[in-house]
Amino acid sequence: MKPLSKSELENFLERFEYFKDGEFRNIEITSPKDVTFTFAVQDSSRGYDWISIQLNFSDVEEASLLNNSDLNLVDMTDGIDIKNNGTLFAFDIKNSTCQIKSSSIKYEEGQF
Numbered sequence: 001m002k003p004l005s006k007s008e009l010e011n012f013l014e015r016f017e018y019f020k021d022g023e024f025r026n027i028e029i030t031s032p033k034d035v036t037f038t039f040a041v042q043d044s045s046r047g048y049d050w051i052s053i054q055l056n057f058s059d060v061e062e063a064s065l066l067n068n069s070d071l072n073l074v075d076m077t078d079g080i081d082i083k084n085n086g087t088l089f090a091f092d093i094k095n096s097t098c099q100i101k102s103s104s105i106k107y108e109e110g111q112f
């Protein structure tokens with residue numbers, strides 16, 4: 001997985017169009033401080049082909065998560081937002097209660 005830095009956030013979000021109209025596929029909790037989300041999104045650098053993206057949140061400080069059985073109900077029309085205040089990354093899905101705050105984010109691209 002590649003680390004996502006504060007300076008790369010805007011380019012990352014623009015490349016995947018803020019995950020708008022994507023699909024929230026999975027939440028994996030590997031420990032109380034480590035959570036991975038999987039999405040299907042369109043990649044503008046690949047001619048808008050669909051790929052999967054895993055986002056791994058480490059040193060989680062706060063989270064409001066959903067059950068995997070409810071992920072297909074999440075409205076991804078308006079996409080996601082990721083911000084960094086210098087210390088923490090704040091991730092949220094705009095039309096959902098799902099949010100997470102962590103000290104680092106890593107990502108990995110995969111097959112659709």
